[in-house]
Amino acid sequence: MMTALPTLAVKNGRKPAGTPGHGRLAAAYLAPGMLGFLVFIVLPLVASLVISLFDWPLFGAPEFVGLDNYARMLTGDPVFWTVLGNTLFFAVSYTVLNLVLALAVSTWLHHLGSWGPFFRVLFFIPVVTPMVANALVWRLMLTDDGVVNSFLANFGIDGPSWLSDSQLAMGSLIAMSVWQGIGYNIIVLGAGLNGISPNLLEAARIDGAGAWQRFFRVVLPMLSPSLFFCTVMTIIGSFKVFTQPYLLTLGGPGESTNTIVLYLYRNGFSFDKLGYASALAWALFVIVMLITALQFSQQKRLVNYDN
């Protein structure tokens, strides 16, 4: 079997012309992964499309309704548009805040010398601690008489209702989410910053570039692959926001912090409408796919891959 592996056959994943493949061996290696992929990803994906065409209760017989679920979602359900708007607002604000802050913090930590690694770990802690515990402690802190408002009261400021004021609740969610998620991007961008050769910055300095110029003209372009990766992953993640509204505000007050996934979850598991929930899931999938495709189509223009 082993002799079937031609030496130097795949260098960096490129296939030299005329080399024989190793179909069977490859199939054996791929079998577990691809079988699981088919059963647990492809099959549910197709199944959810099928379910979305049915009126499908949790228990009881499903009934085929064609595109009714989609028609209802787009024309007969004002909550869907509210929820979609909330999710878009969250996604844009969260992504922009997260990336700008992560870029600033990782650049700062990069210059902090021996203290950098410690603070990088500190910022990463909320990423690895359970989201549920994080959300609960934030809820505790943001209640009307919580620690935040008590602290503000020391300065004579009458703190607002962070979680039950419809103007503020979404902002609180975004703040909590940025705190929760920023560490991941700090790590990725930090690794990107470490990958930039000091020689480049030195050359720019000799040519008379100031600190800001070096940052915008050298560091940022060199960092663009990491930034691109962070942007794509952060946007995808932000569309899936669920735990924060579920635990902090339950989507309220009113529908002001309800998001697609929370609405989907409720339709599926509280309102017993698995068909409608699947239609919502597909709407989410299509939106995320479109945005990701849009980003990748702009990749060549925005991202600098030449070293």
Added chain:
Amino acid sequence: MTTETLAKPATDKPTTHRRHSPGMRKKKHPGHYISRAGAILVGLVFFFPFLWMLATSLKPTSEIFSTGASFLASRVEWSNYVTAWTAIPFGRVIINSFLVAIAGAALTTVVSLLSAYAFARMQFKHRDKLFLVFLGTLVLPQEVLVIPLYIMMNKLELVNSPTALIVPFAFGAFGAFLIRQFLLSLPEEFEEAARIDGAGSIRILWSVILPLVRAHLQWWQSSASSTTGAASSGR
């Protein structure tokens, strides 16, 4: 480093100020201390919710909402920890989390390593197309799959079992993608040397590739198992 030493006059030490602007010539610029003081302040604010979590865990239930900004209540309520341990089968719950995390990480690693090796080092028809489709599912929100998975687990009578938490989530593309990228950057000569010494492909994977990718795997596993923990407690 060398360009820098060449470019600068010999009067200053290039190593200490490599990243600072040329204006900072003194050994410790005031900005240095401001930056560190700022780091401590920001770090404390950032870490505050965890301190508050700890403080709250030692307060009597009746005072949780009435203590305002004070870290301490009228007394330190250690019994909260006893209650947490006894009110729910805490030991059992922790063991469950460990079981799900460890089994999930182990399964994902084995599966991803095998797929990644095939995608990185082997030739077969439609390899790159298959990989692209596989990778494309990274974009897929798990929520799209949750309902069919729930129905599937229900039909298999696996709802409320650890299996339902471990197996369906072990086949994502992220691990395979990460290992494949790493393998592509790895010189193939290691494997060739092992092959010439008579090692089979499983042997190569176990004794050559695995030790080399271990560092990468650890990082990914630690984040993967922590998310597994979150996912299982969240659903």
